[in-house]
Amino acid sequence: MMTLTLPPFEEVAAFHGHICPGLAFGYRASEYAKECLNTGRSEDEEMVAIVENDACMIDAIQYITGCTMGKGNLIFRDHGKPVYTFILRNGEKAVRIAQRPAFSQEKFFQETEEIHARMAAGTATDADRARMQALREAMIDKILTAPLDEIYECKEVEPELPERARIFRSVPCAVCREPVSEQRARVQDGKIVCIPCFNEYTRGW
Numbered sequence: 001m002m003t004l005t006l007p008p009f010e011e012v013a014a015f016h017g018h019i020c021p022g023l024a025f026g027y028r029a030s031e032y033a034k035e036c037l038n039t040g041r042s043e044d045e046e047m048v049a050i051v052e053n054d055a056c057m058i059d060a061i062q063y064i065t066g067c068t069m070g071k072g073n074l075i076f077r078d079h080g081k082p083v084y085t086f087i088l089r090n091g092e093k094a095v096r097i098a099q100r101p102a103f104s105q106e107k108f109f110q111e112t113e114e115i116h117a118r119m120a121a122g123t124a125t126d127a128d129r130a131r132m133q134a135l136r137e138a139m140i141d142k143i144l145t146a147p148l149d150e151i152y153e154c155k156e157v158e159p160e161l162p163e164r165a166r167i168f169r170s171v172p173c174a175v176c177r178e179p180v181s182e183q184r185a186r187v188q189d190g191k192i193v194c195i196p197c198f199n200e201y202t203r204g205w
Contacts, residue, residue, distance in 0.1 A: 052080070
């Protein structure tokens with residue numbers, strides 16, 4: 001069994017830019033993934049992460065696991081769910097880590113929703129804002145200290161390995177002249193164009 005090491009939470013926060021419950025959730029999800037898969041940080045593409053939201057959690061996952069957008073071993077699926085699948089390429093083992101619905105700030109601190117509503121309506125007071133900050137800090141502490149299996153459900157799943165990251169040639173867009181990766185380019189009027197310059201034809205559908 002590999003000795004599990006994690007960077008300090010403050011170090012991850014320095015990378016992210018601030019401390020928040022979302023970052024803490026990502027920190028613990030990364031810890032659970034490394035524990036379940038008995039693995040260290042991915043230097044190349046040894047591990048792949050499939051994340052189903054684009055919130056603060058993802059920065060912690062990138063920093064701790066080494067699964068990053070730039071390396072191609074972090075895959076984003078826009079489902080809006082606090083769910084993360086981690087896959088080991090060599091052992092072809094995968095786990096799916098899903099946040100338990102009962103483990104949320106709204107469940108633990110029911111006044112959260114009322115204060116959120118006042119903040120959204122622009123009627124929140126200074127006392128409301130101070131209280132919300134206190135609730136966020138309490139939630140962060142709860143996330144960082146709770147047993148992992150109280151926060152998340154972790155189950156082994158059948159691995160579906162994505163293709164390794166590939167490097168594509170860049171070609172100039174015929175309209176804006178900026179370089180575009182050839183696998184993302186479009187052809188319009190016989191010319192190669194980038195997606196922003198492409199005028200999509202839908203027939204109104």
